[in-house]
Amino acid sequence: MLIQKFTTLFKDVTRQCTKIPKEEYLTHGKNIIIDQGQDIVAGYTNCEDGIFKKIPAIVFGDHTRIIKYVDTPFFLGADGVKVLKCTDKNANYRYLYYALKNAHIPNTGYNRHFKWLKEITINYPDKNKQNDIVNILDKLEYIIKIRSQELDKFDELIKARFVEMFGDPINNSKNWKLINIKKCCVDILGGGTPSKSHPEFFTGSVPWVTPKDMKENVITDSKDHITYEAISNSSAKLIPSNSVLMVIRSGILKHTLPVAINKNEVTINQDMKAFVPTSEISPIFLENYFIAISPDILSKVRSVTADNINFKSFQKRKIILPPISLQNEFANFVQQVDKSKFENIVYLNKTLSMKILGQLGDVFRD
Numbered sequence: 001m002l003i004q005k006f007t008t009l010f011k012d013v014t015r016q017c018t019k020i021p022k023e024e025y026l027t028h029g030k031n032i033i034i035d036q037g038q039d040i041v042a043g044y045t046n047c048e049d050g051i052f053k054k055i056p057a058i059v060f061g062d063h064t065r066i067i068k069y070v071d072t073p074f075f076l077g078a079d080g081v082k083v084l085k086c087t088d089k090n091a092n093y094r095y096l097y098y099a100l101k102n103a104h105i106p107n108t109g110y111n112r113h114f115k116w117l118k119e120i121t122i123n124y125p126d127k128n129k130q131n132d133i134v135n136i137l138d139k140l141e142y143i144i145k146i147r148s149q150e151l152d153k154f155d156e157l158i159k160a161r162f163v164e165m166f167g168d169p170i171n172n173s174k175n176w177k178l179i180n181i182k183k184c185c186v187d188i189l190g191g192g193t194p195s196k197s198h199p200e201f202f203t204g205s206v207p208w209v210t211p212k213d214m215k216e217n218v219i220t221d222s223k224d225h226i227t228y229e230a231i232s233n234s235s236a237k238l239i240p241s242n243s244v245l246m247v248i249r250s251g252i253l254k255h256t257l258p259v260a261i262n263k264n265e266v267t268i269n270q271d272m273k274a275f276v277p278t279s280e281i282s283p284i285f286l287e288n289y290f291i292a293i294s295p296d297i298l299s300k301v302r303s304v305t306a307d308n309i310n311f312k313s314f315q316k317r318k319i320i321l322p323p324i325s326l327q328n329e330f331a332n333f334v335q336q337v338d339k340s341k342f343e344n345i346v347y348l349n350k351t352l353s354m355k356i357l358g359q360l361g362d363v364f365r366d
Helices: 093-102 127-166 228-232 283-292 294-299 324-364
Strands: 002-005 010-012 031-034 043-045 057-061 067-070 074-076 081-086 121-124 177-180 185-190 206-209 224-226 244-247 259-262 272-277 318-321
Touching: 057 093, 067 093, 093 121, 093 127, 127 283, 127 324, 206 228, 244 283, 259 283, 272 283, 283 294, 283 318, 283 324
Parallel strands: 031 074
Antiparallel strands: 002 121, 010 081, 031 043, 057 067, 057 081, 177 318, 185 272, 206 224, 244 259, 244 272
């Protein structure tokens, strides 16, 4: 099997692309805008001049390390995006997409990672072998997409059950007692970042949760960990288990409000808050209450140096307070749905991924 250097196989054609300022993004339009975010499409434009038509192409997020396969003419979004074309005119870009997704690119934080991408090598088998691999991985990706849609249906079921039991939480359609958010919490805790000048602070066992960890509704661990010494020498605090964590400053607040419950003690950074509920509030109820009112919360997000929630105003809000017995009934329902969700779907996805990728591992292994 032929092994190709990245620099031999790819050329950077970013300068041939036209960028659209973020303030000019449309929610609908004739042409797509691609950036380095999680979403395939960042926005739309009705512009025609300068659209990049040399498709398919690979887009690499220099900061995020996200790899995208694009087969529709496009414009670029913000800086930090690399557009790659293959030097092989007959290249199978789906194969290249999967190969780059499988490549090990170290995470060095919010830095540029293209220099690391340029160091990799790619196994480059004959065209027939590439086609066989792509056929299998495309089928896998389709299955995962369908399963992900099923996961969304479970989330919709929980949201529907919340409204059924508690009514519209914004206008309090069932006339529940109202209570100030601060009064329904034993404490509301902020976070902090230990000094980076002490790298030993980041060698501990205490989970240090940041917005990048907030992809699930239950947090059991984090990508980064700190020591107890780091906690005592910074504004980071130990957050009790079964608190409700919320991201209050992040670009993701443009469209999503990440909230989760931590199942064990954690710490958080300064872009988050932790709500420690009283005995009158079920953590699962509080978490789903925040989800239910998230459109209203996000509509008030402001951009100063970053997208953020005005937390002084937020903690003055009043929330509904149904009887704790009803909250617990809802919590039991959520736990049963989550059990089905994770056992019957997520487990299947992971098993299927491991099985197929295990069969193909030798192809992508350096």
